[in-house]
Amino acid sequence: MLMNTLIKNVVKHDLCLGCGTCMAICPKNAISMELDECQGVFLPKVDSNACNNCDLCWVICPGAVADYDTLNRILWGRVPDNHRIGHYLAGYKAYAINDELRHNCSSGGMVTALLSYLFENNHIDGALVTGMSPEIPWQSKSFIARSIDEVINAAGSKHCLFPTNIALREILDKEGRYAVVGLPCHIHAIRKAQLKSPKLKKRIKLSFGLLCASGRSVNGLKTLMRRLDISLDSVLSLKYRGNGWPGKLEVITSDGEKVLVDYKSYYPLMCLHDPHRCSLCHDKSSELADLSFGDLWLPEERKNAGSGKSICIVRNEKAALLFNAAARDGVISKSPLNEKDLLRAIQPDNKKRMLSARLAFCRATRYKGGGIPKIMATLDDYTFSDLLNALKYYGVQSLCKRRLALNLYLRCKLKYRRIPIERSFVSSAGEKI
Ligand SMILES: Cc1cc2nc3c(=O)[nH]c(=O)nc-3n(C[C@H](O)[C@H](O)[C@H](O)COP(=O)(O)OP(=O)(O)OC[C@H]3O[C@@H](n4cnc5c(N)ncnc54)[C@H](O)[C@@H]3O)c2cc1C
Ligand code: SF4
Ligand code: SF4
Numbered sequence: 001m002l003m004n005t006l007i008k009n010v011v012k013h014d015l016c017l018g019c020g021t022c023m024a025i026c027p028k029n030a031i032s033m034e035l036d037e038c039q040g041v042f043l044p045k046v047d048s049n050a051c052n053n054c055d056l057c058w059v060i061c062p063g064a065v066a067d068y069d070t071l072n073r074i075l076w077g078r079v080p081d082n083h084r085i086g087h088y089l090a091g092y093k094a095y096a097i098n099d100e101l102r103h104n105c106s107s108g109g110m111v112t113a114l115l116s117y118l119f120e121n122n123h124i125d126g127a128l129v130t131g132m133s134p135e136i137p138w139q140s141k142s143f144i145a146r147s148i149d150e151v152i153n154a155a156g157s158k159h160c161l162f163p164t165n166i167a168l169r170e171i172l173d174k175e176g177r178y179a180v181v182g183l184p185c186h187i188h189a190i191r192k193a194q195l196k197s198p199k200l201k202k203r204i205k206l207s208f209g210l211l212c213a214s215g216r217s218v219n220g221l222k223t224l225m226r227r228l229d230i231s232l233d234s235v236l237s238l239k240y241r242g243n244g245w246p247g248k249l250e251v252i253t254s255d256g257e258k259v260l261v262d263y264k265s266y267y268p269l270m271c272l273h274d275p276h277r278c279s280l281c282h283d284k285s286s287e288l289a290d291l292s293f294g295d296l297w298l299p300e301e302r303k304n305a306g307s308g309k310s311i312c313i314v315r316n317e318k319a320a321l322l323f324n325a326a327a328r329d330g331v332i333s334k335s336p337l338n339e340k341d342l343l344r345a346i347q348p349d350n351k352k353r354m355l356s357a358r359l360a361f362c363r364a365t366r367y368k369g370g371g372i373p374k375i376m377a378t379l380d381d382y383t384f385s386d387l388l389n390a391l392k393y394y395g396v397q398s399l400c401k402r403r404l405a406l407n408l409y410l411r412c413k414l415k416y417r418r419i420p421i422e423r424s425f426v427s428s429a430g431e432k433i
Contacts, residue, residue, distance in 0.1 A: 013371030020163025040219030072244030088286025209286020245308030
């Protein structure tokens with residue numbers, strides 16, 4: 001089968017993660033990533049005239065085959081002892097010592113603090129990060145940061161997905177030492193691409209993976225904005241996290257209005273239009289990254305909400321060296337987490353067990369045509385209640401595609417009526433009036 005047909009099949013069967021790696025790696029520039037307005041996700045478009053069927057895009061694509069056992073053996077020489085965390089050397093709770101930075105980041109500010117430390121000590125020439133687009137202020141945009149200022153500007157989680165790995169193109173084009181930050185699917189694709197591209201293997205010195213339960217689509221963002229009565233066209237700036245922990249959504253509009261909403265209040269609204277492939281993703285903790293970072297959702301830590309901490313999983317010696325040096329130089333504070341607490345913090349059940357149930361559900365009901373990825377990794381067995389959960393999950397996702405049903409569903413949810421919104425007016429410089 002022609003290679004461009006294989007990639008088209010990944011899209012046709014809803015297996016594309018929208019990572020953008022195929023676009024970056026294509027030597028003929030035959031692939032572009034375009035926003036599919038119906039699904040609210042970015043998908044590849046292949047120009048069959050430009051494509052020379054070299055097969056690179058298919059070989060590096062993480063959508064149809066999640067070959068984690070093979071990649072684990074290549075990276076760490078073995079499959080993980082604990083398949084729920086992935087291979088690792090040590091787990092920590094940690095945070096950036098710089099209070100202002102920590103306050104403006106997603107959890108403990110660890111990613112931004114460590115990237116800044118790498119720049120400061122001349123260990124890297126660039127870092128693949130995801131900030132907000134200067135052209136379309138509500139949309140995120142990935143790029144290669146070349147300075148500490150650019151890294152700080154890109155801090156914070158962007159909950160509406162963007163094809164992050166298209167920025168790999170610059171790493172392929174320009175010699176240098178790079179760090180990359182991505183979601184588990186981005187890191188998976190980068191690992192596959194490194195096996196085929198000596199340039200990526202040599203130039204990417206460190207990979208930082210974020211924990212991820214699910215990405216959100218543009219349709220999820222549109223539902224949230226409708227609820228807040230904000231038109232996307234009027235958005236001047238948008239931040240999903242920051243302002244303490246777990247943080248607030250902050251939107252500034254062209255009318256000078258500033259809208260703040262707590263993370264926990266707005267986030268459920270964005271979940272009603274999850275990308276289908278996210279529902280079939282098994283990697284919660286960025287198992288293939290050198291270092292993984294997430295929110296420290298331990299119940300005893302939630303009581304201290306206000307100052308964020310991150311869960312950090314150090315997976316190899318290179319990452320351990322960086323982590324220890326940054327702590328020694330007073331950039332971060334860290335304390336060890338035992339395996340039990342690590343598991344409590346990561347909450348891997350929603351992927352390792354729920355995925356088994358969702359795969360069984362999609363296979364049995366041929367939901368969305370029944371296309372499922374080939375997962376070559378250990379998953380937990382599901383229970384009957386997990387199957388019921390899968391039925392409920394896909395039921396709600398299908399219903400919410402219809403505007404009337406979505407509005408009814410939202411109205412039935414207490415959260416919809418009581419969502420606390422702080423509104424104020426700001427000057428053009430962003431100060432309160
Ligand atoms: C879509 C998404 C889902 C997540 N789900 C979970 C979860 O279920 N559980 C959990 O514990 N943590 C989750 N996280 C991770 C968490 O939100 C924080 O990113 C993490 O704790 C690191 O915090 P920090 O303060 O160290 O990061 P910061 O210092 O604020 O830096 C964040 C870095 O992430 C990069 N980034 C932001 N958004 C994206 C994106 N969409 N794609 C690629 N790179 C990006 C930025 O470039 C920045 O460098 C998720 C993050 C995202 C983006
Ligand atoms: S490489 Fe990424 S964007 Fe391209 S088809 Fe595969 S999953 Fe989709
Ligand atoms: S759930 Fe999986 S596929 Fe979706 S954004 Fe997160 S890592 Fe990527």
